[in-house]
Amino acid sequence: MGKTNACLTIPRITAQDRSALSRSGDFLPFHKHLTLDEQRRQASRCMDCGVPFCHAGRILNGMATGCPLGNLIPEFNDLLYRGAYRQALMRLLLTNPLPEFTGRVCPAPCEQGCMRAFPHENLSKHPLINTPVKCMEAITIRENELTLVEMGFENGWIAPIDAAPNGKSAAVIGAGPAGLACAIRLREYGYSVDIYEKADKPGGLLMYGIPHMKLEKQAIDRRVKWMERSGIKFHLSHEVRGLSELGRKYDAVVVCVGSGQPRDLSVSGRSLKGIEFAVDYLTESTKSVLAGAEPSVTAKGKDVVILGGGDTGNDCVATAIRQGAKSVTQLEIMKRPPDERLPGNPWPEWARTLKTDYGQQEAEARFGADPRIYEAATREFVGDEAVSQVVADVAGVQKTYPAQLVLLAMGFVGVSSGLAESLGVQTTERGAIQTDGYRTSMDGVYACGDARRGQSLVVWAVREGCECAKAAAGRP
Ligand SMILES: Cc1cc2nc3c(=O)[nH]c(=O)nc-3n(C[C@H](O)[C@H](O)[C@H](O)COP(=O)(O)OP(=O)(O)OC[C@H]3O[C@@H](n4cnc5c(N)ncnc54)[C@H](O)[C@@H]3O)c2cc1C
Ligand code: SF4
Numbered sequence: 001m002g003k004t005n006a007c008l009t010i011p012r013i014t015a016q017d018r019s020a021l022s023r024s025g026d027f028l029p030f031h032k033h034l035t036l037d038e039q040r041r042q043a044s045r046c047m048d049c050g051v052p053f054c055h056a057g058r059i060l061n062g063m064a065t066g067c068p069l070g071n072l073i074p075e076f077n078d079l080l081y082r083g084a085y086r087q088a089l090m091r092l093l094l095t096n097p098l099p100e101f102t103g104r105v106c107p108a109p110c111e112q113g114c115m116r117a118f119p120h121e122n123l124s125k126h127p128l129i130n131t132p133v134k135c136m137e138a139i140t141i142r143e144n145e146l147t148l149v150e151m152g153f154e155n156g157w158i159a160p161i162d163a164a165p166n167g168k169s170a171a172v173i174g175a176g177p178a179g180l181a182c183a184i185r186l187r188e189y190g191y192s193v194d195i196y197e198k199a200d201k202p203g204g205l206l207m208y209g210i211p212h213m214k215l216e217k218q219a220i221d222r223r224v225k226w227m228e229r230s231g232i233k234f235h236l237s238h239e240v241r242g243l244s245e246l247g248r249k250y251d252a253v254v255v256c257v258g259s260g261q262p263r264d265l266s267v268s269g270r271s272l273k274g275i276e277f278a279v280d281y282l283t284e285s286t287k288s289v290l291a292g293a294e295p296s297v298t299a300k301g302k303d304v305v306i307l308g309g310g311d312t313g314n315d316c317v318a319t320a321i322r323q324g325a326k327s328v329t330q331l332e333i334m335k336r337p338p339d340e341r342l343p344g345n346p347w348p349e350w351a352r353t354l355k356t357d358y359g360q361q362e363a364e365a366r367f368g369a370d371p372r373i374y375e376a377a378t379r380e381f382v383g384d385e386a387v388s389q390v391v392a393d394v395a396g397v398q399k400t401y402p403a404q405l406v407l408l409a410m411g412f413v414g415v416s417s418g419l420a421e422s423l424g425v426q427t428t429e430r431g432a433i434q435t436d437g438y439r440t441s442m443d444g445v446y447a448c449g450d451a452r453r454g455q456s457l458v459v460w461a462v463r464e465g466c467e468c469a470k471a472a473a474g475r476p
Contacts, residue, residue, distance in 0.1 A: 003044035003081065007116065010045050012137035013038060017358065020365035024321045027289045029216045030358065031104065039080070039147045042140045045116070046077035053113035053348045054141060057463070063350035066113040068463045069095045069102075073110055073141055080144055089152045092145060097184045098462050100153070100219050101177060101206055103146030106459050113348040114138035119341060153222065161230035166190030168251040170472060173240045173423075176204020177458045178449025179256035180223070181465025182472075183232050186252075189473045193232045196246070198239035204258055206458065208283040211315050213322075214358070217290060241422050243445070252444055252472040255423060255433060256465065259450035260416040265307065265408060269381030278312045278409035285319045299325040303402040305390045306330045308409030309372050311357065316407045317371055318359030328363050329401050331376035331392055381406065412455040430454055438468040446472045 003010075015032045017023065023030040034042065057068035067073065072091050079088030092099055111117060117138040152158045161184070170186045172179045175197035183193045201207050203220040224234065240246065243253060262277045264270070281297055288295035299320035306313045306320075309332025320328050337354045345352050356370065363371040375395040382389040382400075390401045414420075414431015426434040426441040432454045433440055433447040440447050448468035449461040470476075 006041075006044040007047050010041055012045070012116075012140060013042060014140055014143060020358070020361040023213065023358075024318070024362035024366055027212050027322055030213050033147065033150075034143065036147070036151075039140075039144060040083065041081075043077045043080040043144050046074055046081070046139045047115060048074040048078060049115045053115065054110040054139075056113075057109065058113075060349045061345065063352070064109045064457075064460075065348050065350050067110040067141075068457075068459050069466075071095050071110065071141075071145070073139075076148065077139060077141070077144055080148060085148065085151050086155075086157050089148045089157055092148050093152075093158070096145075096462065097181050097466065098177060098223065098458075099145050099149040100223065101215065102459050102462065103142055103149055104215050104219070105206075105210055106142055107457065108142040109350060109459070110141045111138035112350050114141065118347045158226065160226060161187050163188050163190045165192060168192070168473075169194070169248075170252040170254060171196060171246050171250040172254045172256060174204060174256035174258060174449070174451070175199075175202035175234065175236075176256060176258050176449060176461060177206055178258075178451075178461035178465040178468070179204070179254070180227070181462040182254050182256060182448060182469045183465075184227065184230070185466050185469030186254075186473065187227075187230055187232050189469065189475070191251070191473070194235060194246075194250075195232060196235045196238045196240050198237070200237050202234055202236065205279070208286050209279055209312070209315070211282060211319055212286055212289050213318065214315070217286070243423060243442075250444075252446060254468055254472055255425065255440065255445065255447040255451055256449045256461075256468075257415055257419060257451045259412040259414055259432065259455045260419075261413050261431060262408060263410040263413050265378060265410065267378060267380055269383060269387065272381050272383045273386040274383070274404055275381060275387055275406040275408065278306070278308070278316050278407045281407050282312075282315055282319060285323070295323070297405070299323040299328075299405050301326055302404040303327045304329070304405045304407065305401050305403040306371075306407045306409055307378055307390075308332065308411065309334065309374070310409065310411070312411075313407075313409035314357040314359040316359070316409055317363055320405070320407075321359070321362050321366055325405075327367065327402070328371045329373060329403075330360075330371040331378060331390070331401075332372055332374050333377055334374065336372075336374040412450070414454070415451050438464070438471040 015034045018030045055073040056066045076088040076091045170191045172183045172195045175195050284295045304320040304325045306316045376392045378392045380391040381387050390403045420427045428434050433451050438446045448464035
C-alpha cells in the first residue's frame with residue numbers, strides 16, 4: 001500500500017486548470033499537470049483498501065460507481081508512489097488500452113467509489129459505519145493515470161503491438177473509443193484489422209464531440225499513429241452503408257458506429273434558421289480550430305441559448321464563449337441538483353449533486369452568473385426567417401430569451417437513422433443495436449459502445465470495445 005498514515009496527513013491536491021477567464025479566450029488545452037513529486041505524494045495517499053470499491057465498476061441505483069474497466073487502481077497507485085513508473089504503467093495498460101483519453105475526460109466514477117470520498121459529515125448517518133474518520137477526499141486516481149500514460153509515451157515505453165498473425169481478419173466500423181479499443185485488442189490477439197470510419201479523422205466523439213481545449217487532438221493523432229505502427233489499417237472518409245460494401249470477407253465484423261441520432265424538439269418555429277444540433281456545431285467548431293479558419297456557424301456577437309444542461313451543453317457553453325458570444329443561457333428541464341448528497345444517495349453511489357463544469361465556470365467568470373436555468377421547458381422558437389427568441393416555461397412561469405443561435409443538446413436516441421437497417425442488424429426499442437452479449441442478430445457481426453448501450457461515457461466505450469473483441473475472438 002501507499003505511505004502509512006499519508007491518508008491522514010496529506011491533503012488531496014489536483015492540478016489547477018488555467019483560470020476560467022484567461023482560458024475562455026482561446027481554444028488551447030486548459031488542463032495543467034502536477035509535478036511528478038507531487039503526483040507521487042498524491043498516490044501515496046492510497047490506502048490499498050481490503051475491498052476497494054474504486055476498481056470494481058458497478059451500477060448502483062442506476063449510476064456507475066467504481067472503474068468500469070476494472071483498472072487495478074491500488075496497485076498502480078502504489079507503484080507510482082514507489083517510483084516504479086514503468087511497472088505502474090504496465091498494470092494500467094492491462095485493463096485500459098486508451099488511458100490518455102480516460103485520463104483527460106473520464107468523470108472518474110472510481111473517485112466517487114474511493115473510500116476516501118466517504119462524506120465524513122454524513123458518517124454518523126451511515127448504517128454500516130459509526131467511527132469518526134478524518135480527511136475524506138478521494139485519491140487523485142484520474143490524474144495518476146494520466147501521469148503514467150504521458151510518461152509512457154514520453155519515454156517510449158508504449159511499444160507498438162507485435163503479435164504473431166493468427167490468420168484471421170476483422171473489420172471494425174467506426175473509429176470512436178469503442179472501435180479503437182476493440183481494434184487494439186483484436187490486433188493483440190493476432191487479427192489483421194481494418195477500421196472503416198466515415199469522418200475524415202479517427203476518434204469519433206473524442207475528435208469532433210469533445211472540444212480541443214478539453215482533449216487536445218494531438219493525443220488522438222499520437223494514438224492513431226501508434227495503431228498504424230501496430231499494423232491496424234484505417235480507411236477514413238469511408239462510410240459503410242451495408243456490409244457487402246466492405247469489399248472482402250472478414251472473420252468478424254464489429255459495429256461501433258456510436259449513438260448518432262440527436263434528440264430533436266418539435267415545437268413551433270423549429271424550422272427557423274439558426275437552430276443547430278450540438279454535435280454538428282461542435283464538429284464544425286473543432287474543424288475550424290484545427291484548420292485555423294472561421295467556422296461556418298458561429299456564436300460570435302450572438303445571444304446563444306443551449307437546450308440541455310448536461311456535458312454536451314456545457315461543451316457548447318465553453319465553445320460559444322470562445323467564439324465571442326454576447327450572452328449564453330443554458331435551459332435545463334430537470335430540477336437543480338442538491339449541493340450535498342441526499343440521504344437516498346449514499347456513498348459509494350455516484351453523487352447526484354450539483355457539478356459546475358469548466359464551461360459553466362467560464363460563463364460565471366465572463367458574464368457574472370451560472371448560465372443554467374432549471375425546470376425550463378422550451379415551448380416555442382420565435383423569428384421571421386431566423387430564430388430571434390426562445391420561449392420557455394420556467395417553473396410554471398413563461399419567459400422569453402433573446403437568441404440568434406440555438407443549440408439542441410438534449411441527448412441521443414440511438415444509432416443514426418436507417419443505419420442499423422442498412423447494416424442488416426436489429427435494434428432495441430431505444431434505437432440501439434440489439435445484442436446477445438455482444439453478438440448482433442447477424443452471424444459473425446458484433447456491436448459495442450454507444451451503438452449498443454446507448455449514449456454513455458468514454459470509459460464504457462473502451463470497456464465494451466475490449467469485451468467485444470474477446471467475444472468476437474471466442475475468448476473466455
Ligand atoms: C459533446 C460530447 C461531449 C462528451 N464528453 C464526454 C466526456 O467529457 N467524457 C466522457 O467520458 N464521455 C463524453 N461523451 C460521451 C462519449 O464521447 C461517448 O460515450 C463515446 O465517444 C462513445 O464511443 P463510441 O466509440 O461508441 O462512439 P463514437 O465516439 O460516437 O464513435 C462512433 C464512430 O463511428 C463512425 N461512424 C458512424 N457511422 C458510420 C458508418 N456508417 N461507417 C463508418 N463509420 C461510421 C462515426 O463517424 C464515429 O467516428 C461526450 C459526448 C458528447 C456528444
Ligand atoms: S478509467 Fe475512469 S473510472 Fe477508470 S480509473 Fe481511470 S478515471 Fe477512474
